[in-house]
Amino acid sequence: MQSPFRARNWIIFLLINVLVSAVTAFLVVQAFTQAVSRPATTRIVAAATQPIAAAADAAPPVAEGTNIPPAGDLFAAHQAAGTAEAVTLPPQPTATTQTLAQATRGTVPNVRISAVIYPGQRTREAVVIVNEGDAVDLTGWTLANPRGKAYTFGNVVLLKESFINLHTTSGVDVPTDLFWNQSEAVWRVGDEVVLRRGDEVIATYLVR
Incomplete structure (x- = not known):
């Protein structure tokens, strides 16, 4: 024990x-x-x-x-x-043809005549116009040959970095192609094509 x-x-x-x-x-x-x-x-x-x-x-x-x-x-x-709601900004105005015309009236647009194709052939000839800058209102502009034949643009806006073809022959206008509806050819080799805004010469081109 x-x-x-x-x-x-x-x-x-x-x-x-x-x-x-x-x-x-x-x-x-x-x-x-x-x-x-x-x-x-x-x-x-x-x-x-x-x-x-x-x-x-x-x-x-x-x-x-x-x-x-x-x-x-x-x-x-x-x-x-006293609130966390977002601040509402006033709506911004949208661009219209009228405001576009007012904005570009005092500036020199970057528009040129790129080519005249098939001169002397009414059904095929056309003038190629190129815009290398901002959108431009062409309303009232003219395109003329040395013999006094001139085309006046209607309500046409050439968008930024775009082009438009002016055909001598007949057809229905679309955004990229306008038709002069002439019965004979307008352009000849050696012609100087002049694009004007009113009395201001915007571009010229020598037909080859």
Whole structure:
């Protein structure tokens, strides 16, 4: 039979082991909890900043020439109104033939006569006019040969970097082809073709 002294020593030894195990387990759990909590904080910050970048990328494009107040003024306007709604810009006017004519009246358009094809053959000859600049209103312009034969353009707009063919023969006008409806050829080799806007000579071409 064991003595009471030895039994008491075993009990003390077991209690010390239990206490050490408990402390060790507590420290391990604390270290693991701290290690796991750090990446979680980083992910939360990233998630919070992502919608801001997405909102900036998704901002709608603004038309060229629109008068937009500085960002600070927009923010101040939001604060004064007490709302987060977007500031509504006034609608911009659209270009019309009339405004186009007013805009190009005082400028020299970049329009030239590119070629006169099949001169002397009424059913095939045509003058090729090229616009190498911005859109131009040709209304009232004339194209003439040296013998006083002239074509007057109607309500025609030559778009930016485009061309138009003026045919001597008969036909139905389309955006890229106009028809003079002449009974005989208009152009001869050696003729100087003159394109005028009123009294202003815009372009000339020597028929070859």
